[in-house]
Amino acid sequence: MSTAAADKTGGRAVTEVAVGVVVRADGSFLLGQRPVGKPYEGYWEFPGGKLEAGESVEAALARELKEELDIDMRACEPWRTLEHDYPHAYVRLYFCKVTAWDGEPRGMEGQAVTWQTLPVNVAPLLPAAQPVLEWMLDERAA
Numbered sequence: 001m002s003t004a005a006a007d008k009t010g011g012r013a014v015t016e017v018a019v020g021v022v023v024r025a026d027g028s029f030l031l032g033q034r035p036v037g038k039p040y041e042g043y044w045e046f047p048g049g050k051l052e053a054g055e056s057v058e059a060a061l062a063r064e065l066k067e068e069l070d071i072d073m074r075a076c077e078p079w080r081t082l083e084h085d086y087p088h089a090y091v092r093l094y095f096c097k098v099t100a101w102d103g104e105p106r107g108m109e110g111q112a113v114t115w116q117t118l119p120v121n122v123a124p125l126l127p128a129a130q131p132v133l134e135w136m137l138d139e140r141a142a
């Protein structure tokens with residue numbers, strides 16, 4: 001690891017996370033509420049989770065969407081990457097747009113899920129989910 005990388009992460013391993021921006025044809029997108037017992041419980045986030053050893057972003061996302069929402073991902077397009085320094089972890093988030101899937105999303109871990117449009121009417125969002133809303137606004141304006 002380079003010195004710069006070590007400085008940025010405070011010497012911690014980088015936690016890699018695959019995150020899905022699940023978008024319907026009408027532009028609405030899915031948010032889920034973090035279950036009790038996880039860091040930032042009750043905060044709203046885009047569905048996803050940590051990569052397992054040797055797993056690709058796409059495979060991790062498909063697995064997480066099945067586990068969390070009981071949907072089968074059919075189309076996924078890498079979008080943006082963001083790093084965030086939380087007290088509990090230094091995370092690198094790989095955001096992907098998910099535009100096709102089979103099944104109707106439901107909270108398989110007891111979490112609430114909601115289809116949203118901009119501006120969202122739920123709060124609070126995870127700190128590193130907030131920029132996604134700005135990216136979507138930018139795209140809409142372009």
Ligand SMILES: Nc1nc2c([nH]c(=O)n2[C@@H]2O[C@H](COP(=O)(O)OP(=O)(O)OP(=O)(O)O)[C@@H](O)[C@H]2O)c(=O)[nH]1
Pocket residue numbers: 017018019038039040045046047048049050051084086089091093126127128129
């Ligand atoms: N899924 C998701 N995680 C996010 C977002 N933004 C963000 O900072 N994260 C961070 O990414 C990490 C994802 O971890 P997680 O706890 O959801 O993953 P997981 O389901 O694999 O966890 P577990 O198996 O340990 O329970 C957390 O540190 C979380 O705070 C987001 O929009 N969606």
